[in-house]
Amino acid sequence: MAVVDPLIELRGVNKHYGTLHVLQSIDLTVGRGEVVVVIGPSGSGKSTLCRAMNRLETVESGEIVIDGQALPEEGKALARLRAEVGMVFQSFNLFAHKTVLANVSLAQIKVRKRKKEDADRRSRELLDRVGLAAHADKYPAQLSGGQQQRVAIARALAMDPKALLFDEPTSALDPEMINEVLEVMQQLAHEGMTMVVVTHEMGFARSAANRVVFMADGKIVEDRAPEDFFTAPRSDRAKDFLSKIL
Ligand code: ADP
Ligand code: MG
Numbered sequence: 001m002a003v004v005d006p007l008i009e010l011r012g013v014n015k016h017y018g019t020l021h022v023l024q025s026i027d028l029t030v031g032r033g034e035v036v037v038v039i040g041p042s043g044s045g046k047s048t049l050c051r052a053m054n055r056l057e058t059v060e061s062g063e064i065v066i067d068g069q070a071l072p073e074e075g076k077a078l079a080r081l082r083a084e085v086g087m088v089f090q091s092f093n094l095f096a097h098k099t100v101l102a103n104v105s106l107a108q109i110k111v112r113k114r115k116k117e118d119a120d121r122r123s124r125e126l127l128d129r130v131g132l133a134a135h136a137d138k139y140p141a142q143l144s145g146g147q148q149q150r151v152a153i154a155r156a157l158a159m160d161p162k163a164l165l166f167d168e169p170t171s172a173l174d175p176e177m178i179n180e181v182l183e184v185m186q187q188l189a190h191e192g193m194t195m196v197v198v199t200h201e202m203g204f205a206r207s208a209a210n211r212v213v214f215m216a217d218g219k220i221v222e223d224r225a226p227e228d229f230f231t232a233p234r235s236d237r238a239k240d241f242l243s244k245i246l
Contacts, residue, residue: 013052037208038212039200039212050198053196054087067162149177186207186208
């Protein structure tokens, strides 16, 4: 699809794991302010795609450009650019021995070089935004899964990223906690955050996505507006996938 103001661009990206061609000539552009939902069967390469976008995985060929700058291989330039693209994982990845507040402040101090008091002030604002102001001094284990995932979102936001990547952010949650996380994500989408979201939550895809990218076997098979994709999938792979989950 044509994108007016590209923020994340992948051009001809390829990656193998051994003989498995996990990303096959991927071309994908995410515009500023766009919400792109990535769906597809397990093993199709969705996580690898997400991780490639901030070099948690290296790729063999192709270009990845973030806001006009090619993603560097390593070093300080990579750290700087990586901070522009926040990531939220299925498994939260909070530091168990640090408080909620410290979890949100840590990278602000280390990477953004903020003073602790400035970082903590910003952390409290963001915790308030995700509905957790009262939990700042608790430890992750004292929170529910849904609350921990909201802390992880606050932590990602604390870096003032240009975009956020979510890799199945609700897949590890009990059903009753899924909505509180989706509501925060919906709010971010509404506020204009650029987001790439791997998810099986089709309600979220329908209501928040500008585009749905359907992946199968390492390829982008469809890249379309949600209403088109869900009502009239073109490929047999997508028809088959939707028939199983809807
Ligand atoms: P998805 O997120 O769509 O389920 P992944 O990107 O996690 O897919 O994985 C795509 C394929 O690559 C799968 O077949 C998976 O087993 C394989 N894979 C993922 N990570 C590795 C790895 N580190 N080493 C080898 N194979 C991997
Ligand atoms: Mg995955």
